[in-house]
Amino acid sequence: MKTLILLGLLLFSSSLLSSDFDHSHSLFSKVLNKVVIDKGAESKVNYTKLKTNQGDLKTYLDALSGVSKGDYKSLTQDQRLAFLINAYNAFTLKLIIDNYPVDSIKDIGGFFSSPWKKRFFKLLDEKMHLDQIEHEIIRKDFNEPRIHFAVVCASIGCPKLHNTAYTASNLDSKLELATKQFLKDSTRNRYNRSKNEFQVSKIFDWYDENFGDTLSLKRFLNKHMQLGLSTDKLKKASLSYLDYDWSLNDYKGKK
Template sequence: MKQLLTFSLLGGGALALAGLSPALGTPPAHPAATVRPAAAPLDHAAFDKLLKKHVNAQGLVDYKGFKADEAAFNQYLAQLSKNRPTSSWPKNDQMVFWINAYNAYTIRLILDHYPIQSIKDIGSKIKIPFVTTPWAAKFFSIGGEKMSLDNIEHGILRKQYNDPRIHFALVCASISCPRLRNEAYTADKLNAQLDDQGRDFLNNPAKNKLAKDQAQLSKYFDWYKGDWEQNGQSVVKWVNRYATTKIDGNTKIDYLDYNWNLNKQ
């Protein structure tokens, strides 16, 4: 979820360094030969417990708290690494896995470089060789495959599941992102959780400012316009699906500047 979407889609993953320093990779990669497809969907209760403990109602993260619970957090990440979804999993279980994985590994990436002011400092100010953005860094493995956050968002979630509501759920550790829920996503509640995220995001005046004659929308609706316009939909229809203040085709739409400051408590 980011301003550099255009060049990310044009090869962000190709910019990642396959042999990135282990400092970016917690837990370490598992050799592909030893990894077997997960027989049953993963239980995300461990992540749920950490989110309830270290994320407040506004979606702000106590990164120092996560750091203190690093052993438990890394144990959950190890479970993600070893239990890649298969096609036999129900669709909701697959989506839940990848949404939780994106959010969890984003937190892991911040912890690997904490304290920082912004996720965008990673790969630029920190000067990781051959990595131009934090989303292109292949710093974790799932099912024996080295992966980046770009791989999850663009290569899996956007490509395979055709549900723009994922943009309300993936949180890139920034103030202008949607709220990080203080609970994990679960298959049985996924639709309700995604709809709740949409309502929360569209009706938050810090993220979207709505009036009938003029609207200042999140850059998400500009960056991902193609997603919002799929299947006969439009930005206006998606906004009106969740916003209490409705807009129409005559509403003048501008886009807010994106605040990349860290979503920390």
């Protein structure tokens, strides 16, 4: 009987810990605020500082790993998506500092292995890799193309990592801000009015199915770049993709 009571208490305690997860993600915001240097259209991460001060990140990652599938299923859609975006970004930071110094996330792993296929963390009761979060959960379960400007692959070509976390309450406004900031960055996306020409990130090529056909993509660009182009102008516009910069988004300033 004592054994059963003890087992019950342990299960209750485990359930309580995971259900008590802080959905304001305040600890992750604290981490980001300390190491992300916001440069307007882009941001850099002070990985040296993060590597030498991992305590808060480790605590946050442990909290993420403590959330069970059952707990996740009880969340609202906005809570789920905010949770997954933050998890992707936080575990990406962990992957980088575990291998730092490194010039690119693509340098992590072997010749035949991908950093995004590396199973190095637990989430929702499973040993996972980053591609599972992005492709098998987020893209599968959420019809939200703006997530491509929120999940950050630690590279110069990626959208910027913000210095605060996503939450259910700020999700829509933060996704919209991330999208507009990325599309207005002329180093990664641009429109030439005299030539009626779009030159955009390879992200739109890699994940074209999330943006619809070519005209739908141009409409998306027109809206979020706030260009005010007519449908006829969009139909005639040319579209090409810029080279992607996989260099690490590392802050090289004063440490």
